[in-house]
Amino acid sequence: MFSRYHFLIIAALIMLPFNHLYAQTHQQTKAKRFFSGQKMLVSYREGGPVYGTYFFLEIHYCRSGNYLLYGQSRKQTVLGNEQVNNWQDKGTWNIISFQGNTALQYQSTSGRRDLIPIQLLPDGSVWVNESVSIRKRGRAQCR
Numbered sequence: 001m002f003s004r005y006h007f008l009i010i011a012a013l014i015m016l017p018f019n020h021l022y023a024q025t026h027q028q029t030k031a032k033r034f035f036s037g038q039k040m041l042v043s044y045r046e047g048g049p050v051y052g053t054y055f056f057l058e059i060h061y062c063r064s065g066n067y068l069l070y071g072q073s074r075k076q077t078v079l080g081n082e083q084v085n086n087w088q089d090k091g092t093w094n095i096i097s098f099q100g101n102t103a104l105q106y107q108s109t110s111g112r113r114d115l116i117p118i119q120l121l122p123d124g125s126v127w128v129n130e131s132v133s134i135r136k137r138g139r140a141q142c143r
Contacts, residue, residue: 035061044132062142
């Protein structure tokens, strides 16, 4: 025979997975709001302190789920010159849950796919890792 106590325990166990899914969905919704319709400046460095390459990405995250990217890399050469490369990219983006974490997923029209784990911070900003800076720079200019 089931007592009222057993019923409450079973009900709590049944609801536990749904509460977990709600928390992930809530984080995903907050992250999607953070990016959607925004122009972002993403900057980071790869390589060593002397001859590392600096990357600056202006990314327009359209509400439609598309993105436009304008990128630039800068690198000091051994001869003391600065090598600058510019490029553009476009594709689709989405916020998903991956291995229990919130992640930014994108797919370029060239076929490149990537998944970047992100964390929402209490101040409303997004953190990727120590070497990546993400700053809002106004409204996305979507076509």
